[in-house]
Amino acid sequence: MQQVITFPELVTIMEQHPISIASRDDVLGGVYAAQGWEGRYRELMRLGRDLPALPEELYEYSCPVKGCESEVRLLLGITPEGGFWCWAHSEARIISGLIALLLGQVNGLSAAQVCGLHLEAEMEELGLMRHLSPSRGNGLKAIINAIQSHACCLSQQA
Amino acid sequence: MQQVITFPELVTIMEQHPISIASRDDVLGGVYAAQGWEGRYRELMRLGRDLPALPEELYEYSCPVKGCESEVRLLLGITPEGGFWCWAHSEARIISGLIALLLGQVNGLSAAQVCGLHLEAEMEELGLMRHLSPSRGNGLKAIINAIQSHACCLSQQA
Amino acid sequence: MPIFDIESVRRDFPLIVNETLEGRVYLDNAATSQKPKCVLDTINHYYAQQNANVHRASHHLSTQATLAYEEARETVRHFLNARSREEIVWTSGATAAINLVANSYGRRFLQPGDEILLSECEHHSNIVPWQLLAEERGLTLRYIPVLPTGELDLSELPTLLNERTKLVALAHVSNSLGMPMPVERVIAAAKRYRARVLIDGSQAVAHDNVDVQALDCDFYVFSGHKVFGPSGIGVLYGKYELLEIMPPWQGGGEMIEQVSKRGATFTLPPLRFEAGTPHIAGAIGLASALRYLSTLDRQAAAEYERYLLNGMERLCADIPGFQLVGGQGRTSIMSFLVKGMHPQDIGTLMDMQGIAVRVGHHCAMPMMEALGLSGTIRASLAFYNNLDDVERFVDALRKAVTEF
Amino acid sequence: MPIFDIESVRRDFPLIVNETLEGRVYLDNAATSQKPKCVLDTINHYYAQQNANVHRASHHLSTQATLAYEEARETVRHFLNARSREEIVWTSGATAAINLVANSYGRRFLQPGDEILLSECEHHSNIVPWQLLAEERGLTLRYIPVLPTGELDLSELPTLLNERTKLVALAHVSNSLGMPMPVERVIAAAKRYRARVLIDGSQAVAHDNVDVQALDCDFYVFSGHKVFGPSGIGVLYGKYELLEIMPPWQGGGEMIEQVSKRGATFTLPPLRFEAGTPHIAGAIGLASALRYLSTLDRQAAAEYERYLLNGMERLCADIPGFQLVGGQGRTSIMSFLVKGMHPQDIGTLMDMQGIAVRVGHHCAMPMMEALGLSGTIRASLAFYNNLDDVERFVDALRKAVTEF
Numbered sequence A, B: 001m002q003q004v005i006t007f008p009e010l011v012t013i014m015e016q017h018p019i020s021i022a023s024r025d026d027v028l029g030g031v032y033a034a035q036g037w038e039g040r041y042r043e044l045m046r047l048g049r050d051l052p053a054l055p056e057e058l059y060e061y062s063c064p065v066k067g068c069e070s071e072v073r074l075l076l077g078i079t080p081e082g083g084f085w086c087w088a089h090s091e092a093r094i095i096s097g098l099i100a101l102l103l104g105q106v107n108g109l110s111a112a113q114v115c116g117l118h119l120e121a122e123m124e125e126l127g128l129m130r131h132l133s134p135s136r137g138n139g140l141k142a143i144i145n146a147i148q149s150h151a152c153c154l155s156q157q158a
Numbered sequence C, D: 001m002p003i004f005d006i007e008s009v010r011r012d013f014p015l016i017v018n019e020t021l022e023g024r025v026y027l028d029n030a031a032t033s034q035k036p037k038c039v040l041d042t043i044n045h046y047y048a049q050q051n052a053n054v055h056r057a058s059h060h061l062s063t064q065a066t067l068a069y070e071e072a073r074e075t076v077r078h079f080l081n082a083r084s085r086e087e088i089v090w091t092s093g094a095t096a097a098i099n100l101v102a103n104s105y106g107r108r109f110l111q112p113g114d115e116i117l118l119s120e121c122e123h124h125s126n127i128v129p130w131q132l133l134a135e136e137r138g139l140t141l142r143y144i145p146v147l148p149t150g151e152l153d154l155s156e157l158p159t160l161l162n163e164r165t166k167l168v169a170l171a172h173v174s175n176s177l178g179m180p181m182p183v184e185r186v187i188a189a190a191k192r193y194r195a196r197v198l199i200d201g202s203q204a205v206a207h208d209n210v211d212v213q214a215l216d217c218d219f220y221v222f223s224g225h226k227v228f229g230p231s232g233i234g235v236l237y238g239k240y241e242l243l244e245i246m247p248p249w250q251g252g253g254e255m256i257e258q259v260s261k262r263g264a265t266f267t268l269p270p271l272r273f274e275a276g277t278p279h280i281a282g283a284i285g286l287a288s289a290l291r292y293l294s295t296l297d298r299q300a301a302a303e304y305e306r307y308l309l310n311g312m313e314r315l316c317a318d319i320p321g322f323q324l325v326g327g328q329g330r331t332s333i334m335s336f337l338v339k340g341m342h343p344q345d346i347g348t349l350m351d352m353q354g355i356a357v358r359v360g361h362h363c364a365m366p367m368m369e370a371l372g373l374s375g376t377i378r379a380s381l382a383f384y385n386n387l388d389d390v391e392r393f394v395d396a397l398r399k400a401v402t403e404f
């Protein structure tokens, strides 16, 4: 089960994630600009290749999200100022690229803001809905569920 | 599991069954002569009403043949001369009538002769096949199987 | 007669249409129900356009199949008014669902000396699994006695239910007589001793809506084939907090999280209890049946069934020797005897006239024993039966009784 | 190319026709197979004309249904060349069949300290039931190791198999690599220690005829959905002398002889193991699939599959980084990796091009661990695939590897 990290040492590392609301347009612009499915998936694979894996300090707190096809590591954190940060990574590049799309929507927002998002909308818009099937194949849906349920839960506590 | 009775005291009683190869035409003639299904089933019910239940001496050696709908008691015997005798009875009249049809084909023959019979043929001829379905509802098929398998087994031993 | 467009409904059921053409009448609905055409179409469409294994791959077909399969789970959730989809476990039928609870919940949480309370009216499927469990674990089974009317005698409940009672398993409606069981009262009493309650809804779902939250039972089971769905599929509803602490029963693909040579860890409910490739066509076929039901006015359908049942009983009343078995409030089932005639002879003579009824102990031997009967004849109705069926049944019964 | 009228056969499979029209290629046949039209027709006909409960009533419909259901059992008997119909038990699938043996035979006849021998190549369904049993009963599981070729290393068999070995459970063909397992040799070795042998035929039946008498195994299991039959139905073959001494597993209707409040007596096999209303449409649908197979030249179909597989492997050989997993003799399955690319990325890129393959551990984690792999990509063929499917697959793979 996921925990939400609040240790200052770790959260400080988590805030360094290169993909956040702030860097979003720079990082994800290519996916939007890409032509056809081939272009889009090439961009996703590039994004996925660049997505940083969890450094060791974070890895040991992260949880596996299991699918039949690949494993995703996931860690959620919240800063003292209430900033919501998520790290996630998969060995598979396309999944990692899709994770990057998610992180660009949530990292750096408040939990309440994240709770209010419709995270699937962007993937719908990009024609990537097939990756959100309830099949346990990839775990993307499980990540979205974890992000959203923790964010909503945190924002109620606050 | 069925046993085949050979105790002289009991076999002597079993030989008294009113329905046998010898009495067959008298007893069963009515079924053949009957008109339409109504006539035939009336005759079957009459036959069934007249079919003797197992007297106590026999009953205690008999085995139940279970169906969902009614229970049949069954006992097989063989005389010192090799005559094959079967007693069977059900509370339900039509089943008892069908049993009478069977007994008229086997009682008093030798085991080898019974083994060679196609017991279902007569029921086919009379349009009574529906009672021979593999459904466990009535147990008629189980009786035929027991008669035939024991008769064949006995005739090989002889 | 209540407003219910019977002739239009009847046309939705290909087998009923066919039997009518053949001059036969189907009154064995409590054994299994017939399927509306939409269920056949769903199954066909599934095999012709969607068939793939679920939850295992992420290619197009598999995604389609998984979506349909999980939507079907949602349809069942809605049908039972369960809190969440995760409370709905697919099984191969009501029997398998009860065995699952006995083997998973029962073997983990019941201790020697604990008691299970059943009723004398249960179907064998709600008796034998508990007997097997009781023998293995050293449990005691108790039975709420049945009265000659087919009602349960709740006067003994205070002694039957005690601190040792850990589980109560009770039919929602009895299958042999069609008597509704006092589930609300028994559930309330069981709660006082913190006993878990399983309700066997096999005979209820075809006739009424069910609300597991209102009932507040812990488990609810039924079979698809009795509620106008396909064969080989059934449902176990369980409160999530119970499913969550229950160990898996069967091992296999997809109920695992990780398997090594040394052991395995298991995934969350409901998949934890769905070892092996599931009956996908069955699940979506059942959902199709439930969706069909939701297009009907179920209240009106139930009233219509009562109307048919009352008519049937009234018309039978002057048949010589006719004896109704069971008391008031019966839904859609008429169990009866005819003095001086064996039930099986009646059944055969009805069948010769094209009327399908069931005869015997109806897989409820303990109840038959308690009532001193060896069996009954049972005519069971569904909302696609009509007055003509009822009249043909009564004429055939009269003929069987008076002319043979 | 062997003589086999592929285009005519292909037209028998509605989903394959449909996928072809949609421009998609189905190469996930090892997960589940598609159904010939006759199976759909059988199911439809059953629900529209025959549907009734079996073995319970003797009215017309029930008799028809029971006849069809028992004829289906005979069809399976013939398919496996079992001695008698009574050796064929219907289950909900291969997984349920293995669980049945583990829970009935295993819990009755295996004692603490006894050993069960498996192989490292088994599907989770042939591992987890034994792990659950071993934990409960204090048994030891041993595994025949797999070689890097995917073959079993039988050199260790003499130490793995000993007086304590009571049961051996082995796949006929491995599902992840398609390697045929040395079942004859293992069965012969097991017999020397009087160990019982269960063969998991899930991946064999779609590709070859099976003769359980020639194999002389004690149990043989398979799923209907993998042999062109419906979902939710499977088969346990067991030697009658074993089935006869095995206690029931699940309790319910129709597996009983007599039930009282104190206990129950059970009927003979196979019904003893078929608690509850069975999956009647599934049983007769499976029989319809097996009859369909019997109209084909199965030898030719198997040769044709080998021809496709060889072609596929040859065409893939020059794709940069392509690595075949597994050795010689594989039937209809190509499991592979592409250097530098994650299998899941390949799977996704294939799916985007309309090609259905499966990616991952294929429910065989212990084998993946033994081979040091985290997963593979698996393309699995059936006789209704054609050269065009193979070429489209290879083109798509080349594009995925070279253009992304």
Ligand SMILES: Cc1ncc(COP(=O)(O)O)c(C=O)c1O
Pocket: C252, C253, C275, C276, C277, C278, D030, D031, D093, D094, D095, D096, D123, D125, D126, D171, D173, D174, D175, D200, D202, D203, D223, D225, D363
């Ligand atoms: C070798 C093998 N054994 C067992 C199974 C389990 O079959 P099912 O899921 O149909 O029960 C499969 C398929 O998934 C398999 O390939």
Ligand SMILES: Cc1ncc(COP(=O)(O)O)c(C=O)c1O
Pocket: C030, C031, C093, C094, C095, C096, C123, C125, C126, C171, C173, C174, C175, C200, C201, C202, C203, C223, C225, C363, D252, D253, D275, D276, D277, D278
């Ligand atoms: C009340 C009741 N419980 C359980 C069952 C068992 O259902 P199934 O045989 O579909 O598992 C039935 C029907 O046979 C029933 O009527």
